[in-house]
Amino acid sequence: MENTISKEALNQLPLKHFEGKVDVVEDENAIEELVSELERHEAIGFDTETKPSFQKGKINQVSLLQFSTSEKAYLFRLNKTGLHPALIRLLTNPSIKKIGVGIRDDIKGLNRLCRFDHGGFIELQDHVKKVGIEDTSLKKLAGLVLNFRVSKRQRLSNWEAPYLTEGQVLYAATDAWVAIEVYHTLIKKFPNTEAQTI
Structure with a gap:
């Protein structure tokens, strides 16, 4: 496995996004059941999205919390549900x-x-250094470890919009999914490398 990837090499790779089932959660009454589904898994992908602030010193609240397994992504719209127990x-x-x-x-x-x-979090940027990978952005890790490219076009979109667009949903699901796929692939390839929690 290469330890770095150039922009040019990355652009040659096929573009992929998450193709499994995606639950966009806006009803807090659905959260308990969906979290119970996630609790059946030993490891899940994780990410958040925040509406970008173009004003100096203004930080918006996290509006989306994403978890993903290999088959299903869960997008919790925290701006609508709050951070449920x-x-x-x-x-x-x-x-x-x-x-x-x-x-x-x-x-x-x-x-x-x-x-x-917090408990049980694994930072991929720390973990991949143990196996000699130097490029640690999610985009480059997807290229190096999974041999495909992911789009980052939606990153600065409005995550507090009344409805998320299909592009936003795919982007958010893909980010969490890529994290878990990179992790599974590295565990298979380097079974003796222990991933430390932060």
Whole structure:
């Protein structure tokens, strides 16, 4: 496996997005049941999205919390539901691994909504360095480890819009899904490398 990938090489790779089932959750009454589904998994992909602020010093609240398995993605619209106790239970559970890239900032953002002691988080940027990978952005990890490209076009879109567009839904699901797929692939390839939680 290469340890870096150039922009040119990345652009040669096929573009992929998550093709499984996606649940966009806007009803807080559905959260408990969906979190119970997620709790059946040993490891899940994790990410958040926040409406971009183009004003200096203004930080918006996290508006979307994403989890994904290989087959299904769960997009919780926190700007509509708040940070439900079941989600906090999942975020603090040390025995379910939550895999992501740049997750310290995500956790900080979620803590602005509600204070909690996180548990079971694995930062892919730390983990991949142990196997010699130098490029640590999610986009480059998808290229290096999974041999495909992901689009980042929706990143700065309005995550607090009344309805998420199909592009936003696919983007958000893909980010969490890529994290879990990179993790599974690296565990298979480097079974002796232990992933540390943060």
